[in-house]
Amino acid sequence: MSNKLITLENISKSYDNHLVLDEMNLYIRENEFVTLLGPSGCGKTTTLRIIGGFENPDTGRVVFDGKDITKLPAYKRQLNTVFQKYALFTHMNIAENIAFGLKIKNKSKSYIDDKIKYALKLVNLEGYENRMPDSLSGGQQQRIAIARAIVNEPKVLLLDEPLGALDLKLRQDMQYELIRLKNELGITFIYVTHDQEEALTMSDTIVVMNQGYIQQIGTPEMIYNEPENAFVADFIGDSNIIDSIMIRDELVEILGAKFACVDTGFGENVHVDVVIRPEDIELVSPEEGTISGVVTSLIFKGVHYEMDVMANGYEWLVHSTKMFPVGEKVGIKVDPFNIQIMNKPASEDEEAVQIEE
Amino acid sequence: MANVLKRIYIALIFIFLYAPMLVLIVLSFNKSKSRAKWGGFTFQWYTKLLSDSSIMEALVTTLMLAVLSALISTFIGTIAAIAITSLKKGARTLMMGITNIPMLNAEIVTGISLMLLFIFFNVKFGFTTILLAHITFNIPYVILSVMPRIKQLNPSAYEAAMDLGASPFKAFFKVVFPDILPGVFSGLLMAFTMSIDDFIITHFTKGAGVDTLSTKIYSQVRKGIDPKMYALSSLIFVTVLVLLILINILPGSGKKAKEK
Ligand SMILES: Nc1ncnc2c1ncn2[C@@H]1O[C@H](COP(=O)(O)OP(=O)(O)OP(=O)(O)O)[C@@H](O)[C@H]1O
Ligand SMILES: [Mg+2]
Secondary structure, three states: OOEEEEEEEEEEEEEEOEEEEEEEEEEOOOOOEEEEEEOOOOOOOHHHHHHHHOOOEEEEEEEEEEEOOOOOHHHHOOEEEHHHOOOOOOOOOOOHHHHOOOOOOOOOHHHHHHHHHHHHHOOOOOOOOOOOOOOOOOHHHHHHHHHHHHHHOOOOOEOOOOOOOOOOHHHHHHHHOOOOHHHHHHEEEEEEOOOOOHHHOOOEEEEEOOOOOOEEEOOOOHHHOOOOHHHHHHHHOOOOOEEEEEEOOOOEEOOOOEEEEOOOHHHOOOOEEEEEEEHEEEEEEOOOEEEEEEEEEEEEEOOEEEEEEEOEEEEEEEOOOOOOOOOOOEEEEEEEEOEEEEEEOOHHHHHHHOOOO | OOHHHHHHHHHHHHHHHHHHHHHHHHHHHHHOOOOOOOEOOOOHHHHHHHHHHHHHHHHHHHHHHHHHHHHHHHHHHHHHHHHHHOOOHHHHHHHHHHHHHHHHOOHHHHHHHHHHHHHOOOOOHHHHHHHHHHHHHHHHHHHHHHHHHHHHHHHHHHHHHHHHOHHHHHHHHHHHHHHHHHHHHHHHHHHHHHHOOOOHHHHOOOOOOOOOOHHHHHHHHHHHHHHHHHHHHHHHHHHHHHHHHHHHHHHHHHHHHHOO
16 A cells, blocks of 8 residues: 555675674565564664664665665754664753754744644643753653654654663553554654564564564564564564474474364475464363373463473473462363464574574 | 861861962062061062063963963864774773873973974974973863763764754754863863963973063072062962862853753
8 A cells, every 4th residue: 555665675784794784675664663673682773773874784775765865864864763862962951952953954933833832742741841851751851852853754753762761651651652643643663672562562564683684574463473483483472482393284293292283385294393372272181182291380470370381391381361280280282273383494504593592 | 086187187288288378478468578577568569560561471471372272272182082982992092091191291201302392393482382382281181171071972962963954063063062061161271271380391392582470480580589479479379279179160060050
């Protein structure tokens, strides 16, 4: 429906012979909320800085709205950034901070005043015009940073872990506010985080990255339910990732027991990785289960119980609303739809890249 | 008990530090020319001082030197401080070492080396050579007072300014410079003070015919005791003291300005 606004073509970047981004390809559609998600050091900030114009890629092109902007300096790009560390101008008050970009563009005083009012209203901080940045809380400063960016009416807003320094409650409030802002303003958000829950809550599209490679691109549902490889499965939520053998279509042997599944086309007697989410495991009596084992630990987590079950030499992580005490013999059952089969990485090399630690 | 001892100790330190200055100031108001006798209170040495044209000339030279060398060294030093902070770690440590050496170096060594340098390059001794010398020894002080300010900068602020459309030049003057201004200003004052205060380096780099207040005092005192010189020295002491107090309360004043 909407066209590609930003395209990254074969972007590579290294610092002192250390490859940070390797031939990255990515496009971002107009009006999309895209999240770059990955562990610390995987190259998220670097990607964002290349889009923002603060870093030059070694190879490749950045295309914005059909024009090559790879060489365009940051101050000429039609996008604005909200930095990880707020980066408000400490010697200016809130109104002056918000007006900064507009003054540079020589907007009229009345236009600027209107914009300041509008932006402060948008971020729920009306009446803060004359306060100094360091008299504001972290969450308020971050909202001012957002206000300062959006008054310039950018086509794209880049946000680098904008909620990273806030406590949990404030983070959740801000997440909803950001989604509301995005819907009200109708601009494209490129959002960086290493918090998978945040990514799942807010995004239209998630780009999972690791060590400079894109691991998977997809909607939150796709990323969560159908991770393409063990890294994604492991990084997004808790998972049981088990080395298994695909016996034939729709039948997989996990830890010596045969489970029905729905995947086809992997071939016969092929080594695969199986992903089973802890909430998809059903604990039943030992006779009813496909495999049986013993509960080795039990933690109450509020919404559910978290249990470890030792069965056929593997410690299964299980989330269930039913409680089984430690030492109890239980059976494990999994619905065929909830068994996700993934190809093994083709080579050792690839495995090193894809599986962290 | 310990408290009393502490106070006595501090009092002793102050007496040793300031007694000579106190004697000087007292003598500058002494009617009698003798150093041993109190002949009554007078302002006459101060009035005579003001009517001595060679001293007034030296005063003008001193102030011109102080203002010019402070301005120029502040300009160079600030740029240098910015450049040094953006260096890689090893190079930065090296540069800071090089910057610190002239400050730790005995002044007489600096003075003589500068003199030899000017002779080597055949520079005519005079106002220019003193000015160059003062700029040289002032730069490290400026660097040292600007540097901490730059380190405190939020590195994203500069990028944020460019992100909002400011050219690198504008971003520097609108965002970075106001933040380091208190450091720049105290560097300027420091350089000004150091320049007024200096005798040794000036002595070696001035030619015949040019005098600053300190070299003037030196040559006069050598000729014989003149209480005018007590008055002059007292004035310099008070000026430098006031400047130093200013410098020391200034770094905090940056914060206060923000709150108002
Ligand atoms: N200016 C730089 N000089 C040298 N190395 C750098 C520089 N910037 C980033 N790196 C390296 O590049 C890699 C990727 O960094 P990047 O900041 O993009 O990670 P990130 O995914 O944003 O991580 P985080 O979640 O910790 O912010 C890291 O190994 C980092 O050490
Ligand atoms: Mg980062």
